[in-house]
Amino acid sequence: MQAVKEVIQTVSDAITQTAKVKDLGQHTVSAVEGDAITTNWGTKIANTDTSLKAGARGPSLLEDFHLREKISHFDHERIPERAVHARGNAAHGYFQVYESLDNLTKADFLRNPTKKTPVFVRFSTVAGSKGSADSVRDVRGFAVKFYTDEGNFDIVGNNIPVFFIQDAIKFPDLIHAVKPEPDKEVPQAQSAHDNFWDFVSLVPESTHMLMWTFSDRTLPRSYRTVQGFGVHSFVLVNAAGKRTFVKFHWTPLQGTHSLVWDESVKLQGADPDWLRRDLWDAIEQGDYPEWELGIQVVEEEDEHKFDFDILDSTKIIPEELVPVRYIGKMTLNKNPDNYFAETEQVAYSTTHLVPGIETSNDPLLQGRNFSYQDTQITRLGGPNWEEIPINRPICPYRNNQREGAHRMTIDKGKVNYWPNRFGTPAPTDAAPGQQNGYHFSAVRIEGMRERMRGPKFSEHYYQARLFYNSLAAWEKKHLIEALQFEIAHVEDEGVRQRIVANLNRVDLDMAQKVAQAVGVDQPTTFEGNPHNDTSPAVSLEAHQTPSSIKGRRIAFILGPNFNYAQYQAINTALKAAGAQTFVVGPHLGNIPSDTQAMTAKATWLYTTGKSVIFDALVLVGGDHVSKLSNTGVVIASIADAFKHGKALAALDQSVDFLEKLKFPGIEYASSQNPLRASQGVVTSRNLADKDASMSPGNAVTFGSEFFKAVAAHRHPYRDIESVPA
Numbered sequence: 001m002q003a004v005k006e007v008i009q010t011v012s013d014a015i016t017q018t019a020k021v022k023d024l025g026q027h028t029v030s031a032v033e034g035d036a037i038t039t040n041w042g043t044k045i046a047n048t049d050t051s052l053k054a055g056a057r058g059p060s061l062l063e064d065f066h067l068r069e070k071i072s073h074f075d076h077e078r079i080p081e082r083a084v085h086a087r088g089n090a091a092h093g094y095f096q097v098y099e100s101l102d103n104l105t106k107a108d109f110l111r112n113p114t115k116k117t118p119v120f121v122r123f124s125t126v127a128g129s130k131g132s133a134d135s136v137r138d139v140r141g142f143a144v145k146f147y148t149d150e151g152n153f154d155i156v157g158n159n160i161p162v163f164f165i166q167d168a169i170k171f172p173d174l175i176h177a178v179k180p181e182p183d184k185e186v187p188q189a190q191s192a193h194d195n196f197w198d199f200v201s202l203v204p205e206s207t208h209m210l211m212w213t214f215s216d217r218t219l220p221r222s223y224r225t226v227q228g229f230g231v232h233s234f235v236l237v238n239a240a241g242k243r244t245f246v247k248f249h250w251t252p253l254q255g256t257h258s259l260v261w262d263e264s265v266k267l268q269g270a271d272p273d274w275l276r277r278d279l280w281d282a283i284e285q286g287d288y289p290e291w292e293l294g295i296q297v298v299e300e301e302d303e304h305k306f307d308f309d310i311l312d313s314t315k316i317i318p319e320e321l322v323p324v325r326y327i328g329k330m331t332l333n334k335n336p337d338n339y340f341a342e343t344e345q346v347a348y349s350t351t352h353l354v355p356g357i358e359t360s361n362d363p364l365l366q367g368r369n370f371s372y373q374d375t376q377i378t379r380l381g382g383p384n385w386e387e388i389p390i391n392r393p394i395c396p397y398r399n400n401q402r403e404g405a406h407r408m409t410i411d412k413g414k415v416n417y418w419p420n421r422f423g424t425p426a427p428t429d430a431a432p433g434q435q436n437g438y439h440f441s442a443v444r445i446e447g448m449r450e451r452m453r454g455p456k457f458s459e460h461y462y463q464a465r466l467f468y469n470s471l472a473a474w475e476k477k478h479l480i481e482a483l484q485f486e487i488a489h490v491e492d493e494g495v496r497q498r499i500v501a502n503l504n505r506v507d508l509d510m511a512q513k514v515a516q517a518v519g520v521d522q523p524t525t526f527e528g529n530p531h532n533d534t535s536p537a538v539s540l541e542a543h544q545t546p547s548s549i550k551g552r553r554i555a556f557i558l559g560p561n562f563n564y565a566q567y568q569a570i571n572t573a574l575k576a577a578g579a580q581t582f583v584v585g586p587h588l589g590n591i592p593s594d595t596q597a598m599t600a601k602a603t604w605l606y607t608t609g610k611s612v613i614f615d616a617l618v619l620v621g622g623d624h625v626s627k628l629s630n631t632g633v634v635i636a637s638i639a640d641a642f643k644h645g646k647a648l649a650a651l652d653q654s655v656d657f658l659e660k661l662k663f664p665g666i667e668y669a670s671s672q673n674p675l676r677a678s679q680g681v682v683t684s685r686n687l688a689d690k691d692a693s694m695s696p697g698n699a700v701t702f703g704s705e706f707f708k709a710v711a712a713h714r715h716p717y718r719d720i721e722s723v724p725a
Contacts, residue, residue, distance in 0.1 A: 016334035018094050018118035019394045020147040027389045028337055039069055079344070080379045081130045084175055085141040087189075088124030089223065089276040090343040091283055093332035095119050095146060095293065101327060104244050104297070105236040106436070107356030109148040110327070118147040120390065121332060122346055123223040123275070126158075127178050128189025133272035135264045136189045137218045137482070142228030142250060143348045144330070147394045150436065154352040155248050156372065160217060161229035163313045164206040166457055168367020173199065192489035201498040205314050205457075207506065208464040214482035215467075215475060216258035216540060221615075221713075223279045224289040224551065225257040227543070232350075232365040233298070233310045235358040237441045245303060245310060245360065247317055249294040249324050255545030257713045261482060262725060263644040267612040274613065278553075280335055285580065287551050288333045294324035308463070309456040313364040315463055318535040342390045347376045355438050363453070382406050398425040461505040461528050468507050470534040472541050474716035480510055484517040496520045504528070549694065549710045550578030555614040557584045557634060558600055559624030564593035566620040566651050567600055569692035573703055577694035579710070584609035594622050606633045611641035616710045621652025629657045636724075643720045647709035648681045649702075655683045664719035677705040680715030 036044045045066055052064035060067065094116040101110045109117040124141035125132065140159040145152055164174050177199035180186050187193055191213075200206040212218070220226045228250030236244045259267065267274050282289060296317050298310060308315040336342035349372035350365060359365050376385045382405030385391060400416045415422060419430075428437025471479065483503070490496050497520045504511035505528035515522040536542050554574055556567060574581050585591045585602030592599055603609075611617055617638060619628070628634050641648055642663050650658045658681070659668050669676045669683040676683050684691075684702045691701040709715070 016092065018092065018116065018147075018334075020118035020120065021092055021334060023392070023394050024337075024342075024389050027341075039066060040073075079381070082379065083375065084126050085122075085124040085143075086130040087128050087132055087134070088122050088141065088343060089279055090120060090122040090336060090346065091279060091332040092334040092336070093119050093121065093288070093330060095144075095328055095330045097328035098326070101236075102238065104238055104246075105356035106239045107148070107153070107236070107354050108150055108436075109146060109153075109354075110356070115149075118394065119330060119332075120145045120147070120342070120346060121330070122343060122348070123226070123279070125189065127175075127191065132189035133268040134275035135219070135259060135267045135272075137191075137214075137261075137264065138189065139213060139218055140220060140223070140226055142226065144228070144250075145346065145348060145352070148354055149395050150354040151395060151397075152352045152391075152393045153354045153357060154348045154350065155228075155230050156348045156350050156368070157228050157230045157248065157250075159220065159226040159228055160209065160212045161231060161247075161249075161316050162209050162212060162463075163231055163364060164200065164209045165203065165364060166205050166312055166314055166453060167363040168365075168371070170203070171364075171367060171371070174203075192486045194490050194492050194495060197487060197490045197499055198492065198495045201495055201502055204460045204502060204505075207460050207502055208314050208467065211464050211467045211479065211506065214486065215471065215479045216260065219259040219261065219264045220275065221257040221259050222254075222282075223275050224254050224282060225252050227251055227256050228291065231313055232362045233360045235360055235441070237356050237358060241441055243300045243358075243441050243443075245298040245300065247296040247322075249296070250291040250330070251294060251324075251326070251543070253290040253292065253329075253545075254551055255548075255713065256540060256543035258540060260478065260644050260714075261485070263612050263640070266610065266640065270608075270610045270612050279332075282551060282580075283332060283335050287578075287580070288331050289551075290332075291330045292326045293328045293330060294326045296322040296324055298322060307456070308459070309454045311360055311362040311454065312457050313362055314460070316535075316538070318466070319537040320535055345380060345388050346390045347372075347380060347385055347388070349373055349376075353438065355436050358441060384408065400425070462531070464506045465528060465531065466533050466535055467538050468510065469532060470536055470538045472539055472716075475539060475541075476510070480513050483510075483514050487514060487518045490518070493520060501527070544711075544713060546708070546711050548578065549574070549707060552579045552615040552710055553582065553613070554579050554616045554618060554710065555582045555584050555604070555609060555611070556600070556618045556620065557606075557609075557628065557637070558591050558602065558620070559586055559627050560592050561594050561623040562591065562600070563620045563622035563652065564595045564598045564600070565689070566622075566687055566692075567593070568598075569687070569689045570618060570620070570649070570703075570706075573692045573694040577707065579694075582609065582614065606631060606637070609637075611637040611644070611646065614641075614646075615713070616647035616649070616706075617641050619648075619650040619654035619657065621654055623653075625653035625657050628654075629660065635661065639723055642681070642718065643723045643725070645680065645714035645716050645718060647706065647712070647715070649706050649709075650681075650683045651687050651702075652685055655685060658683065664722060666718075675700070675702055675705070677709065679718050680709040680712065682706045682709050 037048055038044050051060045051067045053060050096116050097110050097113055099113055109115060122143045125138040127138050128136060142157045142159050144155045178191050178196045180188055181193055181195050200210060230248030233245045233247060236246050303310060350368045351373060359369060377383055384404050384406050387408045400418060402416050428434040487496055487499055496518050500511050500515045500520055503514055504523040508526040512522045571581050582604060583600045583602040584604040584606060586606060588602055590599035591602050655669050666681050667676050667678040669685045674684060674686040682705045687702055691703055693703040694707045
């Protein structure tokens with residue numbers, strides 16, 4: 001058995017060992033049998049359980065260096081958490097470009113399709129502290145560090161393509177406003193309070209971002225199913241010096257899926273670490289998440305051809321104007337070995353650039369270029385944070401920077417300046433044979449020195465309405481309900497009225513429904529531009545994966561004397577289609593079936609395996625159904641699954657169980673119609689083994705119908721108003 005484990009580990013290491021993972025290996029240690037505990041200076045310790053005392057009941061002695069070292073180190077283990085994006089999770093992987101982009105950039109990792117560039121990706125919430133819950137409503141950070149052969153390049157983005165503000169000088173105000181109110185330090189990881197809404201109601205440039213934030217986009221089902229965006233316009237430069245503006249897009253091959261609000265609230269209680277756990281478990285099981293990297297390309301001569309400014313981070317470039325071109329794929333295939341050393345200490349920066357990639361004059365990006373470098377000095381203890389193993393490049397690095405706290409490199413030699421008599425290390429322009437040093441491309445800059453914004457920066461509502469127009473009916477409903485929830489927590493009536501006035505520049509019906517709910521005057525006349533333009537790509541309905549259920553979490557709710565043949569056939573078919581399956585039972589361990597020799601192993605209890613942590617539920621037939629149908633926690637879990645739009649499957653006696661729950665508008669299998677698929681509820685009264693196969697094919701079978709129900713992820717048009725919460 002040990003030999004088998006070693007072979008499996010060897011194969012796994014071969015798959016996941018990128019150049020960066022190998023680099024980290026020289027700093028990675030594991031305790032093995034026979035190791036002794038030592039001090040940090042290497043002295044072996046005979047006893048680490050009892051301090052040195054003057055007599056058995058006497059005072060502890062100051063000369064106990066092990067006591068002092070152990071407690072002192074513990075006292076200083078915490079470092080300042082990030083001011084924003086404090087709660088996060090990360091993974092290693094690699095990126096590979098599909099074909100050379102040498103017509104656009106001289107960046108080597110974007111010109112070599114055979115090269116697998118190591119990456120370290122950190123996902124995060126924005127507003128909450130490090131100890132807040134994963135599934136709160138919040139923008140998600142999506143930061144990617146590429147360890148290229150020419151240095152590190154970071155895309156420090158979010159899962160939303162726009163932001164609240166246009167100029168970085170407003171960033172401290174925004175974050176102060178959204179953080180807990182300073183007098184009482186509440187609420188945590190929530191924007192539902194006076195300060196946030198007071199601020200955004202007075203900053204109309206935030207309106208577009210508010211539409212995205214209070215849509216389901218900020219309730220991701222999984223980090224594996226979030227899109228990512230660079231937010232800003234960047235510049236690619238090719239070997240001839242030609243400049244091209246680009247926007248970066250990450251699109252998950254798993255589809256883009258979200259929670260619903262009620263599900264999010266319940267998930268925070270059932271598993272506050274859900275998003276972390278889901279990503280970790282998927283990678284450990286070999287279900288590696290993948291994203292395609294896309295770019296929108298705008299020629300430099302077309303910079304000013306749009307009605308908006310491409311340097312304005314509160315605006316998207318609609319895909320109908322500039323299509324996304326997919327240029328490569330990223331795969332995450334290894335979890336960190338140590339959360340603090342890697343995920344907590346990793347430091348991203350928008351100024352981590354390589355030759356061929358530049359930042360634009362976006363005023364929000366310009367401020368970030370300063371802020372990221374600056375904040376690490378405090379958070380990571382000094383100017384040498386780039387030398388921390390997870391932050392170090394995999395290519396050689398040399399310069400004349402010296403000393404400072406936590407310096408790790410031992411620099412030999414007599415000189416630490418340039419120019420010097422030895423001629424090294426030298427900038428590439430002064431070193432014969434050196435190539436591809438970083439050059440800033442030549443750009444003409446004209447203008448008066450003054451505090452001002454570009455003329456197109458002054459329009460704030462057109463794209464907010466574009467986004468709202470593009471949503472499906474259920475997405476609009478969820479957005480309105482989210483706004484009602486948030487603004488109902490605002491105590492100041494004047495702030496509530498001002499918010500409604502801003503919303504009325506986006507959509508009259510939305511503004512009226514919010515006003516009615518929060519007790520302020522309803523507008524009667526629309527005050528905005530009544531255009532009907534849309535951009536279908538911004539709707540979640542444009543990013544489903546109807547041809548796959550790979551990675552979906554599907555639970556069987558079982559009890560003693562369940563129908564083993566049905567369970568076995570469906571479970572086998574689901575796994576063959578790439579789904580993850582689980583058994584929820586009255587106790588952990590083996591659950592006896594109607595065939596005495598066969599069991600199913602439960603890894604969740606009815607009380608812990610709530611439907612909020614799964615994507616679909618299956619209820620097979622058997623005598624166990626009579627007990628399930630009288631178990632309140634099971635009934636509540638099934639009702640939640642229905643209310644949250646998830647796929648449900650029931651066979652034989654379980655069909656009768658579902659019928660008794662009286663879910664509105666659902667049709668069930670009967671003797672005349674032994675198979676029914678109704679709004680994602682698939683029922684059967686006569687399952688043959690061959691019909692269990694999970695296939696999206698044309699044949700109408702239980703398997704094909706359940707596959708389609710699960711692949712759809714949500715069934716949002718169910719009538720759920722009468723279903724108990």
